[in-house]
Amino acid sequence: MAAGIVPLPVAEKLVAAGQRMDRRGWVPATSGNLSARLSGDRMAITRSGVHKGFLETQDIIEVDFAGRSLTPGMKPSAETLLHCQIYALWPDIGSVLHGHSIPATALTMALPEASAIHLQGYEILKAWSNVVSTHDISVALPIIDNDQDMPRLAAQLQPWLEQGRAPIGYVLRGHGIYVWGSDVNAALYRLEALEFLLATEIERRKLV
Ligand SMILES: [Zn+2]
Incomplete structure (x- = not known):
């Protein structure tokens, strides 16, 4: 495979995931980005500025783990780091998905002091069977303050990501969700589970 050209099956998986995220309203305007691991410390990721509902396979570009584009003339998303x-x-981890949904944005804005959302008692937590052994345990979803400076934001995230067990994902305040899985579909199922949890948390809080 020539450098900078993403294998077609990988690009097609990301295009399909982008279409599904768009149908669910999780990637308004040109927001969000989707990636998949390639061999040799490289990844396939959506290029900057493209609508995820109208992705084409050529919008999926190759990037190294320092965030540098290997596809000539194509710029990766600002959040590649x-x-x-x-x-x-x-x-x-074989895939990372990021979206800007209403539940993730609204709930994190409504909790300006919180550093995590504690999720407990939800059957759907079983989507993280590697992290969650019973639906009864409390799982912390970290909330990180948003920052336009990506290296600074990555540094803020690092302690959360490294502590003990990996979190089930994280949310950036007023911004969106990051979630990951062993491949694109596994990451997509977890994104769906996390979006369900955040939407349900909002509904539950309205009722008490
Ligand atoms: Zn974003």
């Missing part, structure tokens, strides 16, 4: 960080930490 946050994807690099996850791949560098956990070799078994």
